[in-house]
Amino acid sequence: MPIRALVFVAVAALSVALPASSPAAAADACSGPIRPATIMTVRTCDSPSRIVAKAAAVVPRKGQLAWQQRPVTAFTHFGMNTFTDREWGSGAEKEAVFDPPVVDTAQWMRSLKAAGVTQVMLTAKHHDGFVLYPTRYTNHSVVASPWCAAPARDTAEADRAQDPSAYWQTRAECVNPRTDVLRDYVESARAAGLKVGVYLSPADGAELPKQFFADEVRRIEAKVAAGQPLSIEEQATYEDRASAPQGQGRYGTGSAVTRRTIPTLVPHDDRAAALAAGKLPEFTVDEDDYNAYYLNQLYELFTQYGPIDELWLDGANPWRDHGISETYDFTTWFELIHALSPDTVTFAGPAGVRWVGNEAGQARETEWSPLPTTGDPNTAHNEELFLGGATAADLGSREKLADPSVRYLQWAPAESDVSIRPGWFFHPSEQPKSAAQLVDLYRRTVGRNSSLLLNVPPGPDGRIAPADTAALAGFGGAIARTEARNLAVGAPRAVTDSSLTTAERLDRPLDVRLPRPVTFDQIRLGEDITRGQHVEGAYVQAEIGGTWQTLATVTTIGYTRLVTLPAPVTASHFRVVVTQSRATPYLATFALYRTAV
8 A cells, every 4th residue: 555655755864775587686686785774685696695685784874874873862752641540542532531720741840851851752542542733634633632621612512523623723822822732841951952762653542433332331340240350451441431432433433445635635634725826735545544544643743843753653452352443554554754854764664763662771791773573664563573573582692693684784772761750740649759760771782782761751730740750859869970071082083072973993802991090880882884793703802910801792773872880990901802793893982981870
């Protein structure tokens, strides 16, 4: 179901190595030079050594490179669940439940920036389907909540079953003139100098067919009567059993795939003139009702709130085991995203970012960014394509590269998501992690060639709680004080100048002599990943009392490898030795820190 317009933008942006078009070209492709690319085809004629060489030539694209230099992102889970004290909503919640006294996004950004984050990401729509901006395509949004309180509410409510845009039509009459949490969030973030991400859940409880919901209620009531435990999804449905899904019933209905235009204009659509004048792009797609709905919302996000630096979408299809599922058209979703915003990195998308495999803030000791996949990354939620799945202990070793099921290689850096509180949404009974715990998460994620995606949920009062704010400030201050000064100044400038692309070639040990001894307990290494990720084994030594002592031994390095020593060390003479590598490695970062107290 491909997009019929602007597809070439997506292809060009990803630097895909395309198949050969002639026998001579095919022969050359199996033995000729390997050109750097972000996504690369693995051919049946490729030897194991050639596949390793290809993996060494997989490099990040522009958007990924920028993303990797934003090591800490703050996730903001805020929405209907904030007011129901749930982790998972049913989609049958009434919009009246969402009624914050304020939505102080400026306070959010002050709190998050104190933690040292450089990007923030909001749940514009979670699995319950409630939308935090005035969308044209469902009435289940902030415009229908008391936070808006439009005088024309009664008229919109009467029309909502027939017209998904009924409440959107009343947006200008809202008592709250903004009525747009996402707009407030984006503008506050940019005013604070932060990049912006958005989470748009593919799962959507509000769009479940009403008959399916009624059948689920009966099934769950029978479980309750039998004394059986309920899942969190079932518990939400049970609590909302007197209601019904608040959307248009488009999810998993098997609706016909038909030719559609994205954006699909609604009555009085304020984009009509711009589209007619060619000032906004237009796409022709073949889709069912729900995929068209999701594509229209993606279009709104990118054309009204961009630039969006990261788009987060998981593969949640939570009702599949109970008889209803939606076939997500990831191919067209990814094409639309890259056509509208080539530099955006998409979670689990082609040449995007990937889930580290747990929600504990724990990256692997050996974390690769160039990964093999069993299928085309452009055509599926990428978690399905990694050997052993996203949670596998090994995703990118030589053994994995040699697996006969491998069809592609792509740059797919890890993102480690974890919440400051036990839950993802705010619950008054929970307390945040301490600053010291957050520092430990930083070392186990950012320090292992991953980014840290730290969730900080605001409460029903529309603010981040004081305890969370204090922990964030303590965390950010501790990292900033520790990393404020690189004690290795005096080493070759190419590895201490903070530039990613100035580097020292490590085909022989790197000898570092400082002008005077320094005392430190942390070592940071980083490769020039614009050339790929190459190091498979390395160690750092210091000359102490005339004897070389090994301080740290690592497998992968990647963008950042941070090692915390058990006790401080004082030395002035060091060497970095690579013991195994896929290609000539280039060291871009060598830093020594003393942990701030």
